[in-house]
Every structure is written in C-alpha cells, then in structure tokens.
Amino acid sequence: MSERLGFIGLGIMGRPMALNLLKAGYELHVHARREASMRPLADAGALTCASAADVAQRADVIFTMVSDTPDVEAVILGDQGIIQGARPGSVVIDMSTISASATRRIAAQLGEQGVAMLDAPVSGGEAGAIAGTLSIMVGGSEAAFERVLPLLRVMGKRIVHIGESGAGQVCKSCNQIVVGATIAGVAEAVLLAQSAGVDPARxxxxxxxxxxxxxxxxxxxxxxxxxxxxxxxxxxLHQKDMRIVGEAAAELGLCLPSAAMISQYLNALVGQGLGDLDSSAIAKVLRALADPESLV
Known part of the structure; x- marks a missing residue:
C-alpha cells in the first residue's frame, strides 16, 4: 500500500467511501468543514488535517466529494485549497457531480503544477457507497486512471474510463437524465394504478x-x-444535478425536454420545502396535480 491517500468531504457519500479505503489498509488523511464529520474517520484510524492544502501536502492521491461546482473550486483552488499543497506527480480525483466545463478549467490549472486530475462522479447512492459497489464514470488521462484504478475498485464495482477531462461529468449528467426520467415514468405508472383502484404493488x-x-x-x-x-x-441534490444538465444543454444548444420536465418536478419539491426527501418523491408532485392536498 505505497500510495498515501487524502479524502476531502465526508458527508453522506464521502464518509462510507473513505471508510472503505481505510478498511482496505490505506493510510488516509482527511478533512471536512465540520470537525464532527471527521470524527468517525479518526476513530477508524484516519489522520485529520486542518485544511485541504494540509491533506494535499501529506497525500499522493487526493479524493474530493463535495456538493457543487463552487465547493469543488474552493476546495481545490482556494486559499487553503489542494493546489496550495499538492506536489508534482500527485493525482486529484474529484468524485463530486459538477460542471464538465468547470472540471476542465480546474484540471488545466492543476496541470500547470504537474498535478493530474480525474473527474470520477458516482452513481449508486448511500447504499452503494457503503457496500463499495458504486458505478464510477471517469474522465482524464489514461495513465492517471490506470494508476488509481486499484483505489477506485475499493469503492466501486463498475468503473469505466469515459474519455478526456470532463467526460466523466458528462456521463453523470446522462445518468441523471435517465434516472430522473425513469423515476417520473414509474411515478406515473404507480399513480395510474392507484387512481384506477388497482393494487400498485401487484x-x-x-x-x-x-x-x-x-x-x-x-x-x-x-x-x-x-x-x-x-x-x-x-x-x-438531484435538482442541482439537473441544473448542471440544463447549463450543459444551453452551452451546446440542445433541446432536452425530458430533462427540463425533471427539473420542474424537482423545483416543485424543493420549493415546497421537501428538498431533503429522496428524489423519488417526484411521485408526490404528480399526486398533487391530481390532488393538491397531497403534496405536503
């Protein structure tokens, strides 16, 4: 286990992913905005760090798993960011879901310092993170991908190198369209069965x-x-991901009507204060179109 690892962002997804790296026997340095988020990792043997730059100084491969594009930019390029501590030859693996164009900009800045970057967003949710069975879609150089593949295999089951920098994020946007549209289709089917007096479980x-x-x-x-x-x-979070899809569609001049409809369902959920429910609560929006009292 020669690689020293860093992990920044220890939320609902990052914490179990980092724990799996620890269980695999890797030396792990961690940082999170809240000290309480680091405690379970410290209890399991991780070394805590005061900043992202501190993590980068101690690690050869640094993972990030935070919420949105501005968070990744701050963690990697900020005053106490990874770029301040990373050494030439190290690799940054961003497993967040963010803008592909922002990913390419960040990768270029890291590359100027001899630091490789992979975008490696995931699918599979908290259950997949805990079980180490995530689907991981990777953009960046083939050489960096091959180097870190044993690490990714600790966290994921299906790992695909999609292409150059940003390709992993494009793939994740494709994933979120398919998942959102399928959720909406299943919700419509359940609503139809219930409204017709047919057992939806059957x-x-x-x-x-x-x-x-x-x-x-x-x-x-x-x-x-x-x-x-x-x-x-x-x-x-699904709403945020669909915003990224919309931004990409605007950049490319594409009409993605299913993606737009998914965004509206999620906007309605979040607007009603239900943003912390699972995104399958899109079903509640559809119910409300038939019965406005059912949304809350």
Whole structure:
C-alpha cells in the first residue's frame, strides 16, 4: 500500500467511501468543514488535517466529494485549497457531480503544477457507497486512471474510463437524465394504478418480470407505494444535478425536454420545502396535480 491517500468531504457519500479505503489498509488523511464529520474517520484510524492544502501536502492521491461546482473550486483552488499543497506527480480525483466545463478549467490549472486530475462522479447512492459497489464514470488521462484504478475498485464495482477531462461529468449528467426520467415514468405508472383502484404493488411485481423492469422500478417503485421517501439521494441534490444538465444543454444548444420536465418536478419539491426527501418523491408532485392536498 505505497500510495498515501487524502479524502476531502465526508458527508453522506464521502464518509462510507473513505471508510472503505481505510478498511482496505490505506493510510488516509482527511478533512471536512465540520470537525464532527471527521470524527468517525479518526476513530477508524484516519489522520485529520486542518485544511485541504494540509491533506494535499501529506497525500499522493487526493479524493474530493463535495456538493457543487463552487465547493469543488474552493476546495481545490482556494486559499487553503489542494493546489496550495499538492506536489508534482500527485493525482486529484474529484468524485463530486459538477460542471464538465468547470472540471476542465480546474484540471488545466492543476496541470500547470504537474498535478493530474480525474473527474470520477458516482452513481449508486448511500447504499452503494457503503457496500463499495458504486458505478464510477471517469474522465482524464489514461495513465492517471490506470494508476488509481486499484483505489477506485475499493469503492466501486463498475468503473469505466469515459474519455478526456470532463467526460466523466458528462456521463453523470446522462445518468441523471435517465434516472430522473425513469423515476417520473414509474411515478406515473404507480399513480395510474392507484387512481384506477388497482393494487400498485401487484402491478410493480408484474412489471419487474418484463421489459419495464429497472432498478428504479424495484427500489423507488417500492418507495412510492409505501410512501417512504427517506433519502438515499436527496431531491435538492438531484435538482442541482439537473441544473448542471440544463447549463450543459444551453452551452451546446440542445433541446432536452425530458430533462427540463425533471427539473420542474424537482423545483416543485424543493420549493415546497421537501428538498431533503429522496428524489423519488417526484411521485408526490404528480399526486398533487391530481390532488393538491397531497403534496405536503
């Protein structure tokens, strides 16, 4: 285990991902904005650091897992950011979901100092982070990818090098369109069954055996039927991801109507103060179109 690792961002996803690296026997240096977030990692044997720059000084490979593009920019390029401490030859792996164009700008600035950057957003939610079975979509140089692949395999099951810098983030945007559109489709199916007086659980059971089967139908269909929207992936974070999709579509001059509709469902959820529910609570928005009293 020659690589010394750093991990910045220890929230609902970052904490279990970092713990898996520790369990695999790697030396791990961690930093988070709140000391309480670092405590479980410190208890498991990680070394805590005062800043992102401090992490970068101590580590050969530095992971980041934070909320949005400005957070990544601050963590990597800020006054106490990774760029202030990273040595030539080190690798930064950003596993957040952010703008592809911002990723390319950050990678270029790190590259000027001899630091490689990979964008490696993930899919699979908290359960996948805990189990180490995430899908990881990677952009950046082939050489850097091959170097860190053993580390990514600790956290993920399906790991694909998509292409050059920013390609991983583009892939994640594609993922969020497909997931959001499928959630909306499952929510419409559940609503139709319920409104017609047909048992939606039986409908889901039947559909799982046919071409309509999907992980979304399996997991989120159950959530909708049981009205259980405890977050695996919060609606406000999916809203942020769809904002990134919209920005990319505007940059490229694309019409993505399904993505726009998903954004509106999520805007409605967040606007009603329900942004901390799972994004499958899109079902609540559809119910409210039929029964306005049902949203809250």
């Amino acid at each position: 409908v889901r059971e039947a559909l799982l055996g046919g071409f309509a089967s999907s992980r979304v139908l399996e997991v989120h269909g159950r959530r909708m039927i049981e009205d259980d929207f405890e977050p695996g992936f919060k609606a406000r």
